[in-house]
C-alpha cells in the first residue's frame with residue numbers, strides 16, 4: 460500500500476473533532492449574563508470567579524481555591540504561598556511542559572530537573588530522593604497526560620524531608636489517585652485553562668489548597684498584596700494582579716457539569732485504541748502510575764519501538780490523516796533553563812521518552828471509539844513500510 464506521503468490514499472480523510480468543543484447553552488447563557496451585567500472583573504463585585512474557585516476546591520476535596528490568569532502564574536503563586544523563594548531548590552520532572560520549571564524561576568528559586576520513571580514517565584520518587592539537598596524546599600509532581608503521579612511515595616518522601624508538595628495538575632482536571640481527586644493530594648494544586656487543556660477559556664489558571672494561611676498568602680499574591688477584606692490601597696505584602704476575568708470564569712463554571720462525560724468519552728476512545736494496538740506490536744500505550752483510579756486523558760502517550768525515522772514517522776502519519784505530536788524535549792536540554800541556573804540531574808528516561816514517545820492529542824480522543832481503528836491502521840501502514848519508508 461503506497462503511503463499517503465508518497466502519493467497514496469490516506470487512511471483517514473474526515474477531520475478530527477475540534478478543540479475546544481462548541482460552547483453549550485449554559486456557557487452561552489452565563490457569558491451573556493456577565494456581559495450584560497458589566498461586572499467583567501471580579502474586583503467589581505462579580506461572583507463567577509469566586510464560584511469557580513469554590514467549585515474547583517470542592518472537586519479537589521479541599522476548602523480553598525484562588526483563580527488566576529494562567530497555570531504558570533498559579534504555580535508561581537502556590538510556591539510563594541508555601542514560602543518558597545530565593546535560595547530554595549524545587550524538584551521538577553524532566554518530562555513536562557517548560558512552565559513547571561519557569562514558574563520556579565519566577566519565584567526566584569532554582570529548578571532541579573530530575574528524571575522520570577522509565578515506565579510511566581512520571582516524576583520518579585527515587586530520582587527525587589537522590590536530588591534532595593539542604594536547600595530543597597518543595598517538589599512539583601506533574602499529573603502528566605491526565606494520569607495522576609503516584610502521590611503516596613512522593614508525599615512520604617516530602618514529609619520525611621519537610622518539603623512542600625505542589626501538584627502541577629494543569630493537565631488533570633477531574634483525575635483521581637486512589638479515589639482521591641488531584642489538586643488536594645499535596646499542599647497546593649494548580650490547574651490550567653489554556654486553550655489546549657481539558658477545560659479552557661482560552662487562558663486561565665486556578666490554585667487549590669487545604670491550609671487557611673497558605674490560602675491567604677496565595678490570595679494576596681494574586682491580589683496585589685492586599686489582605687482579604689482589608690483596605691483597597693493597603694498592601695501589607697508584595698503581590699501582583701494575577702486575576703482571572705469574570706468572562707473567562709463564565710466559560711469555565713458550566714463546563715464542570717460536563718467534564719466527567721468528556722473524560723468518559725476520552726477513556727472510551729483510549730480503551731478502543733489500546734485494543735486496536737494489540738495488532739501493532741511495535742507500539743505500546745505508556746502505562747499509568749500505580750494508584751490511578753481516574754485518568755482524565757488529556758493525551759494518550761504511545762511508545763514506539765521501531766527503526767523508522769521519527770520525523771518521517773510523524774510526517775507520514777500526518778499525511779495519513781492522523782497527526783500525532785512529538786511531545787516534550789527533556790527540560791534539562793533547554794539552555795534557557797540551565798543558563799538561568801537550573802540544576803540538571805541525569806535524565807536517561809526522559810531522553811529515551813523524547814526519542815520514542817509520541818502523543819495522541821485530546822481532540823482526537825474526543826471522537827467516537829470506532830475512529831480509534833484509523834489511528835491503529837495508519838500506524839500499522841506507516842510502520843510496515845519500514846525501512847522502505849525512509850525519506851531519501
Ligand SMILES: *Cc1c(COP(=O)(O)O)cnc(C)c1O
Pocket residue numbers: 528529530531532555556558559601627629630650651652653663664
Ligand atoms: C499547560 C501547562 C502548564 C502551564 O499552563 P498555562 O496555563 O499555559 O500557564 C504548566 N504545566 C503543565 C504540565 C502544563 O501542561
